[in-house]
Amino acid sequence: MPIQPVRLFGDPVLRTRATEVTDFDAELRKLVTDLTDTMHDEGGAGLAAPQIGVGKRVFVFDCDGFSGHLINPTWEAIGDEEQFGPEGCLSIPGLGWDCRRKLTVVARGWNMHGEPQVIEGSQLLARCIQHETDHLDGVLFVDRLDADLRRQAMREIREADWFGEPEPVVKVSPHPMFGKAR
Numbered sequence: 001m002p003i004q005p006v007r008l009f010g011d012p013v014l015r016t017r018a019t020e021v022t023d024f025d026a027e028l029r030k031l032v033t034d035l036t037d038t039m040h041d042e043g044g045a046g047l048a049a050p051q052i053g054v055g056k057r058v059f060v061f062d063c064d065g066f067s068g069h070l071i072n073p074t075w076e077a078i079g080d081e082e083q084f085g086p087e088g089c090l091s092i093p094g095l096g097w098d099c100r101r102k103l104t105v106v107a108r109g110w111n112m113h114g115e116p117q118v119i120e121g122s123q124l125l126a127r128c129i130q131h132e133t134d135h136l137d138g139v140l141f142v143d144r145l146d147a148d149l150r151r152q153a154m155r156e157i158r159e160a161d162w163f164g165e166p167e168p169v170v171k172v173s174p175h176p177m178f179g180k181a182r
Contacts, residue, residue: 048135
């Protein structure tokens, strides 16, 4: 299946809540395959449909020895323990910051054939489930950083080579009314 371009920070699709999947059909199976192929090509641990421009509640994952996908996922924490560690995102390439997440979660959803799925994970798999579900809600992991680190992250994002062209500086001549006195 074709590898899709990954949408980068600043693309509005990344800030839009994805819609529930209602049709478990060949088109959905193709989406799961495209997501999986793209994730592997990019070297990611997970990838959500909005990251390739598709506003559906679907994500794929391949981390900690577990691989698969979830359709219309929900998750809940198991216990109160948290983890604080490095996180990155294919939509924010080459950059990463320490982010707080729940240590262990259980996720529920469906597979591409409409069969119920339950995935329990800790550490990286738990981080991945939370990160990818956030994408489906229009949330990026930089939104979860503390205020100071988020400011630093936003500065680094704006300075990244891949982040759009800088805004042009427009030189405006002073209005004649405000020009130098003669």
